[in-house]
Amino acid sequence: MSTTPVIQMKDIVLNYGALTVLHGISVDFNEGEFFALLGPSGCGKTSLLRIMAGFADPTSGQMLLDGKDLIGIPARRRPVNMMFQSYALFPHLSVEQNVRYGLEMARLPADEIRQRVGAILETTHLTDYARRKPNQLSGGQRQRVALARALVMRPRVLLLDEPLGALDKKLREVMQLELKRLQHEMGITFIIVTHDQEEALVMADRIALMRAGQIEQIGTPAELYEMPVSRFVADFVGKTNFFEGVASGGKVSVAGLGELTSTLPASGAVAYSIRPERICVAPAKNDAFENCFQGVIEEVAYHGQDQHILVRLAGQTEPTIARVGAQQPGTRDIGVGAPVWLGWNGADARVLTR
Amino acid sequence: MKSRATNFLLILPGAAWLGVFLLLPCSLVLAYAFMTRGVYGGVVPTFSLDNFVRVFDAVYIEIFLTSARIALLAALVSLVIGYPAAYAISRLPGTWQLPALFFVILPFWSNYLIRTYAWIVLLNRTGVINEGLRGLGIIDAPLDILYTESAIVVGLVYNYLPFVILSVFSSIQRLNPEVLEASEDLGAAPWRTFLRVTLPLTMPGVVAGGVFVFVLSIGNFITPNLLGGGQVKMVGNVIYDQFTSARDWPFGAALSLSLIAIMMVLLVIQTTLSHRIRKIEKVEA
Incomplete structure (x- = not known):
């Protein structure tokens, strides 16, 4: 893992009317790392993710992707993809049509689309389900379709919003390792939002623990666990x-x-x-x-x-x-x-x- | 089972109402349709299929086709106007949606007949529209809008538009906003998101609204009567004539049955379609 930053955020502030959701967040996300934004609900971690995806604009602050300004660029033009908490699959399209959607929007040649869709369905063990509609799949399969649909775009950064929240405990543990394997295989930077400290400890290379719109501590799982900087960190992690x-x-x-x-x-x-x-x-x-x-x-x-x-x-x-x-x-x-x-x-x- | 007895009691008034005021008249119409017209206009209980043979007479087929054309046009125009309106309302901030919907249904609070008469005032040769266009110098001679098919379509669209707006609106409300964001995230421009995701997923509302307007329009007789002024005849007017001036109740009943059959087929198609889409939509974990 290198330490070249992919996304750099500097003093990101987000206000909703009189409410300040993010109080000046500064953090660098590095090339190829598995990064977890951890925190209790309402701490602003999902807002931060949505700012990176392009669904919200920060009130102030700077955000760079590969050194270039990202603010003002619409979501559809960002080399960043998101896996939604609800998975947000297109219910009227088959698994295969869901996965090829983004490539069609990019107007890639038919051959390349077929080849890339085939490969990602293989990687995510979905080949046998290609013709099914989302309502004919189990929760775990739907989660993999959402993942395949985003990964097939080969984004610079994949954003995952509570990706394992809807799964039961057993499946969650399997998918934690599966996500790590995929991230490792594809070499894409993963930024995951989670409220589950155990999930963050198991999967992430680095964690930013957030509280009330601020980052409390950034570090490796071991650093957060062994060397918490505050009561909040010591209490939240483990x-x-x-x-x-x-x-x-x-x-x-x-x-x-x-x-x-x-x-x-x-x-x-x-x-x-x-x-x-x-x-x-x-x-x-x-x-x-x-x-x-x-x-x-x-x-x-x-x-x-x-x-x-x-x-x-x-x-x-x-x-x-x-x-x-x-x-x-x-x-x-x-x-x-x-x-x-x-x-x-x-x-x-x-x-x-x- | 106690609840079953309670259910029966609860359903009784409604069932009795429907039985007396819907099933009974319908059975009567059904029976009349297979009887014969008396010499002086009464109904003679002699079995006959002649009424249905007459329905397929070229004159009446023509009238059915005209009615269907007007109803279809009314449904399409309602959708073209109603869909953007419903979409815009769904995009309003939450506190504005209810007032907006209130204004959509506000016309229902006045009488159908009065609202239709108002259109005569608006559309006639010296009406507001003609005078306005003339005042602006767009036309020299007044347009003949009143007493044409166009006038009927205008009246029908005006009266049934709220149904389209409400049914499309409820369809749009059911959309998971994350699905639209996902489309954008995957690189789709807004219009492509609309064509590939929003429109297919709101089809149940579109079909329900469209069928509703069509069904209400094809059998309508007040609007063609007032705004068509006897120049344009729709099935509803012919049926009305059979029961009044022509005094041929059995034939009127046969026409009514044919109309009901067309409506039933459409409603069944619409229900099946929306049921199928609803089933597909059930993916929320």
């Missing part, structure tokens, strides 16, 4: 435990609990974040951990491959969650009401000032 406290030097003092160690110096009011899988649960105190606290098990949630143990620590309003492998020795005896020790190292914690 699960975490927060302890509100006051930091000085490498220590955070938490009311009712005591001092927690970290390797990150900070001062003032902070949130101390520790991921559930970084916490060790043991019946006795284990001095190998820098932070050890005793608590009482409030609840055990069985998840198959692991279990979430909710422990009430002294002086805390929220239970602390620890994730323990179901096969880990000794965990069979864990039961509600039992006293346990939680332990973790300061290097695994994050201290967040925002």
Whole structure:
């Protein structure tokens, strides 16, 4: 993957009347990368996608594609295609007619159209369904038609608006890998909008986490998960435990609990974040951990491959969650009401000032 | 089943109304059509197919064809005027759509007869249109518009246009806006999106509106009577004459049945067609 930007956005602002939807977004989307715009509903991620597609004009800001200004160019002239959340298939046209539509609009020679449509139907496993109408297809097949219809255009950038939202969990997991395979095979930049952090973590090379019309953090999935810059990021990406406290030097003092160690110096009011899988649960105190606290098990949630143990620590309003492998020795005896020790190292914690 | 008894009770008044005021007269017409005209105008209960043989007489076939031509023209003109209007209304901001539709149906609040008389005032040799055109210097002598087929078409279009606008509008409302965006995204100019996507997907509304105008027009007798002024005869006028001045009820009944048959065939075609398109449209996940 190179780092040549395909689409560059600078200070993009979008107003709807008195409402500001996007507050100055700046982000570069690189050649050949799988980029996820992640965020809760109403954060502006779909608006950003629609600006790139050409269905909305930003109130101000700059947007370049391959270095050339994109603002003012109508959607139909942009080398960018979109896969819609509703798939937006043409219900009166067959799968094959849906897929060839864009090539016909481009007035390509019949031979080339036939060859390209045949190839993309093959790639998306739709050859056997070419003559069917959209209402004769399953949800997963319709999703693939929408994908084929956009990919056959060989866009510089493919925009995907919640592409897996309408599928059930099993199919979603299959399609996550399928999308990655297609993106890799065709070498096209994918920009996907999703509210599902797991989906973003699995598929994306880079993620921009958005909140209320602003980008909170841009980074690789690992960066967002391991090094969140704010409470919002730590909370939205994966699960975490927060302890509100006051930091000085490498220590955070938490009311009712005591001092927690970290390797990150900070001062003032902070949130101390520790991921559930970084916490060790043991019946006795284990001095190998820098932070050890005793608590009482409030609840055990069985998840198959692991279990979430909710422990009430002294002086805390929220239970602390620890994730323990179901096969880990000794965990069979864990039961509600039992006293346990939680332990973790300061290097695994994050201290967040925002 | 309690709900079945409730359903029966709920449907009873409507069914009784239809039975007394629709089925009964229709059965009477059906029966009369196969009887014979009495010497002094009454109906003699002697079985005969003569009335239907007469329907196929060249004179009446001609009248049916004239009626069909006028009705078809009215339907086409209504669609040509109504489709853009419906499209424009659907593009208005949400708060303006309801007022716009209200103005579309506003003429229904006045009497059909009065509205048609108004067209006599507008179309006659010294009417607003002729005087206006003369005032603008476009014509020297007044145009003979009133008492022609054109005048009838104008009257029919005017009266039935709201049906076309409403049925096309509801069809456009059903369109998924993302489907139109997808067409644009794939490189289609607005007119190509219209021809390839919008128009095919709104065909149910077009056909429903068109058939509606056609069916209401082909059997109409007030508009051809007033605006055709006896110069142009449509089936409705002939039927009216049979039941009044000609006093040949059995033949009038046979003509009516033939007209009903034509309407039924059209309505069945329209229903089948729109049903098929609706089925195709059901793709929302």
